[in-house]
Amino acid sequence: MSEQRSILITGGAGFIGSHVVRLFVNKYPNYRIINFDALTYAGNLENLSDIEDAENYYFEKGNILDPEELETVFSKYGINAVIHLAAESHVDRSILSPLDFVYTNVIGTVNLLNAAKQHWQDVAGKRFYHISTDEVYGSLGEEGYFTESTAYDPNSPYSASKASSDHFVRAYGETYHLPVIVTNCSNNYGPNHFPEKLIPLFINNIIEGKPLPVYGDGRYTRDWLYVKDHARAIDMVFHKGKDFETYNIGGFNEWQNIELVKLLCKLMDQKLGKPPGTSEQLITYVKDRPGHDRRYAIDATKIKDELGWQPSVTFEEGLAETIDWYLENTEWLKHVTSGAYQQYYQTQYHKEG
Ligand code: NAD
Numbered sequence: 001m002s003e004q005r006s007i008l009i010t011g012g013a014g015f016i017g018s019h020v021v022r023l024f025v026n027k028y029p030n031y032r033i034i035n036f037d038a039l040t041y042a043g044n045l046e047n048l049s050d051i052e053d054a055e056n057y058y059f060e061k062g063n064i065l066d067p068e069e070l071e072t073v074f075s076k077y078g079i080n081a082v083i084h085l086a087a088e089s090h091v092d093r094s095i096l097s098p099l100d101f102v103y104t105n106v107i108g109t110v111n112l113l114n115a116a117k118q119h120w121q122d123v124a125g126k127r128f129y130h131i132s133t134d135e136v137y138g139s140l141g142e143e144g145y146f147t148e149s150t151a152y153d154p155n156s157p158y159s160a161s162k163a164s165s166d167h168f169v170r171a172y173g174e175t176y177h178l179p180v181i182v183t184n185c186s187n188n189y190g191p192n193h194f195p196e197k198l199i200p201l202f203i204n205n206i207i208e209g210k211p212l213p214v215y216g217d218g219r220y221t222r223d224w225l226y227v228k229d230h231a232r233a234i235d236m237v238f239h240k241g242k243d244f245e246t247y248n249i250g251g252f253n254e255w256q257n258i259e260l261v262k263l264l265c266k267l268m269d270q271k272l273g274k275p276p277g278t279s280e281q282l283i284t285y286v287k288d289r290p291g292h293d294r295r296y297a298i299d300a301t302k303i304k305d306e307l308g309w310q311p312s313v314t315f316e317e318g319l320a321e322t323i324d325w326y327l328e329n330t331e332w333l334k335h336v337t338s339g340a341y342q343q344y345y346q347t348q349y350h351k352e353g
């Protein structure tokens with residue numbers, strides 16, 4: 001492609017988005033990387049302070065719910081590729097306010113598809129890459145894995161909204177020949193993860209000596225992937241993936257929540273110099289999440305065989321690096337857990353009853 005790549009990355013100030021932005025800005029100095037983000041509670045420019053002055057990096061505060069703002073950014077930068085991560089991403093919040101998820105995840109995605117369709121009369125060299133989740137496949141029993149041909153069966157308002165956005169992306173590929181691509185990834189963890197999700201919430205609560213609220217019997221299973229490995233996978237799919245294809249991305253790393261929490265407690269005790277067993281005493285079983293999916297597990301054979309991607313760090317390495325990051329970035333934690341965060345935790349459903 002002779003034209004300079006101008007890549008719109010939506011949600012680049014969030015958890016995964018900030019790792020993707022950093023990777024692309026550092027690795028591809030000839031690309032223009034435009035981070036388009038509304039800076040909701042989950043978006044934080046502190047996540048990108050190390051690259052904010054890079055010559056190939058541009059930040060545009062904007063909302064995917066506003067078609068005019070999208071039109072402006074597409075025209076201003078001559079956008080010829082999109083990596084779409086902007087979303088409402090937390091399952092518990094989707095249970096409290098489903099409509100927010102319909103607006104951002106469904107309507108916001110359709111607005112973005114419309115902007116690309118409008119601007120890309122010639123689709124040669126263009127790419128619309130939608131970042132999605134394994135939660136669209138629903139819940140697994142004790143055995144088996146999600147593959148790219150597993151039927152969609154979303155159970156939470158969050159996963160229903162992501163499933164809907166995936167369908168719209170696919171439909172724009174079929175109907176308008178927009179060169180789309182989708183990846184469905186398992187649970188990420190790592191630096192800059194907002195402390196509403198299991199691992200960063202529990203790290204923060206251990207630091208503060210607060211209870212660790214384990215939902216239900218704690219035997220729910222997730223497949224954990226280090227966020228930098230997800231960013232590497234996104235880089236690979238963006239450059240080598242085939243139009244109109246879907247790829248599953250996972251960590252080959254299943255953990256029952258309670259086992260993961262116990263490992264985290266053990267590592268935190270070591271890092272904080274506390275006697276073994278100290279943090280485990282904070283574990284508190286609470287009311288279950290409604291519609292809680294029992295098990296997710298990704299079969300990532302396709303991306304491994306076709307594109308040569310696989311995770312580069314073990315869970316033990318990734319988790320140790322993550323804990324170190326939180327212990328070294330207590331100011332970041334303080335900033336993101338002030339104000340509206342406290343309000344959310346007072347009204348959260350599992351604190352009731
Ligand atoms: P996040 O909540 O940390 O970040 C979302 C970002 O999107 C924030 O910067 C926020 O400001 C921005 N945003 C929200 N609404 C917006 C709007 N209307 N307009 C513009 N920007 C808006 O999310 P994350 O965990 O980094 O997830 C990123 C994407 O990856 C999401 O699409 C999510 O569904 C998907 N995903 C996440 C995981 C995971 O484990 N976190 C796994 C698989 C897929």
Ligand code: DAU
Pocket residue numbers: 089090091092132133134135185186187188196197198199201213214215216220221222257289296
């Ligand atoms: O699978 C990919 C998905 O992973 C992403 O699409 C979502 O954006 C991301 O938030 C994540 O969803 P989960 O619901 O799996 O993540 P969460 O960290 O909220 O919960 C992980 C597990 O831990 C889940 O079984 C619920 C449980 N849990 C969570 C919290 C916040 C608890 O037991 N206690 C808690 O306080």
